[in-house]
Amino acid sequence: MKKYKVLLLIILVLGTLNSAFSQKPYRVGTTAANFLEIGFGSAGNAMGDAYVSVASDLSSIYWNPAGLSYMEQHEAQFIYQPWIADISTGFASVGLVFPRLGTFSIGLIFVDYGDDMEVTNLAMQDGTGEMFSANDFAVSLSYARRLANWFAFGASTKYISSKIWHSSASAFAVDLGVIVNTHFFSFTGKREDGMNIGMSISNYGTKMTYDGIDLLQPIDILPYEQGNFRDVAGKFSLQSWELPLIFRIGVSINPLIMGQHRLTLAADALHPNNNMESVNVGAQYKINLPTTGDFYLRTGYKALFMEKSEYGFSFGGGIVLRMMNNIGLKIDYAYRGIGILGKSHCYTVGVLF
Numbered sequence: 001m002k003k004y005k006v007l008l009l010i011i012l013v014l015g016t017l018n019s020a021f022s023q024k025p026y027r028v029g030t031t032a033a034n035f036l037e038i039g040f041g042s043a044g045n046a047m048g049d050a051y052v053s054v055a056s057d058l059s060s061i062y063w064n065p066a067g068l069s070y071m072e073q074h075e076a077q078f079i080y081q082p083w084i085a086d087i088s089t090g091f092a093s094v095g096l097v098f099p100r101l102g103t104f105s106i107g108l109i110f111v112d113y114g115d116d117m118e119v120t121n122l123a124m125q126d127g128t129g130e131m132f133s134a135n136d137f138a139v140s141l142s143y144a145r146r147l148a149n150w151f152a153f154g155a156s157t158k159y160i161s162s163k164i165w166h167s168s169a170s171a172f173a174v175d176l177g178v179i180v181n182t183h184f185f186s187f188t189g190k191r192e193d194g195m196n197i198g199m200s201i202s203n204y205g206t207k208m209t210y211d212g213i214d215l216l217q218p219i220d221i222l223p224y225e226q227g228n229f230r231d232v233a234g235k236f237s238l239q240s241w242e243l244p245l246i247f248r249i250g251v252s253i254n255p256l257i258m259g260q261h262r263l264t265l266a267a268d269a270l271h272p273n274n275n276m277e278s279v280n281v282g283a284q285y286k287i288n289l290p291t292t293g294d295f296y297l298r299t300g301y302k303a304l305f306m307e308k309s310e311y312g313f314s315f316g317g318g319i320v321l322r323m324m325n326n327i328g329l330k331i332d333y334a335y336r337g338i339g340i341l342g343k344s345h346c347y348t349v350g351v352l353f
Helices: 002-019 042-046 065-070
Strands: 075-082 088-098 102-112 134-148 151-164 167-181 196-205 246-258 261-272 278-289 293-304 313-322 328-337 343-352
Touching: 042 293, 042 313, 042 328, 042 343, 065 102, 065 134, 065 151, 065 167, 065 196, 293 328, 313 343
Parallel strands: none
Antiparallel strands: 075 088, 075 343, 088 102, 102 134, 134 151, 151 167, 167 196, 196 246, 246 261, 261 278, 278 293, 293 313, 313 328, 328 343
């Protein structure tokens, strides 16, 4: 019976991959808080964002909360990712592992849109002399547990906030994810070396509506009549915007396991609510350094089959250094090309304790 369930999951993956060839873009630019689509974590970015079935550290908070259940010890992680147009993004998180209960974590994504910018309007297009700034953040609380040695489940709840000058909006959302480990394509015969199937749904939550004193506007309700109140307090009523809902499903296999060497190949299919479907592919080569730690090389390609995508190849690497008293240090780096928008670098530092 278990084999039939796994086969059903594989068919679902293939069906989702096939849909990427037939769908056209729609609803582009119709969601708020789109910083939630950037991708956080050097390992995942270097693999072209093909990480939903590979995630196994604190960056799983973003990719697939079920991956938190594969953490073997407590961890703190810090990510800095300069983005396009002088935008700075980052991610900070802490995860605690309790073998009998599961893994609990908290994460913070923050976005700073740069130095203060000049306020302009139709009457004063060179600036009013005032300055404004904008920033976004999202706080997540996550929990994950391996319900069986082959099945992991994870969930996150998060509060999302966006602010520009004196106006702001907020929303609540949940992320859900699972990882299934199978015997398929296991070249060693061990389940842990077989194919992983990962699925996650991100940013399922309430809509965002901006509000604030910037929307106040005095109006004359009867401009052609004398004696009425000319400056009646008025206010713009803005539309509500959905969050960028993303459904990910992916597989990963290990075609090479030899001594201290392991090669992992991964592919993810994405179905967002604000664009067409696409496919991400990636590879990771791991070398275990006895008594020292692990060394990684990664590469990938993001947004295959997406029309007018500026994403392309990515690559990076990392190292995990094991020290005394069960302390470890993780350092990862990723480079991504974004076409005419330039390039992006992602730096990650983690501490295992």
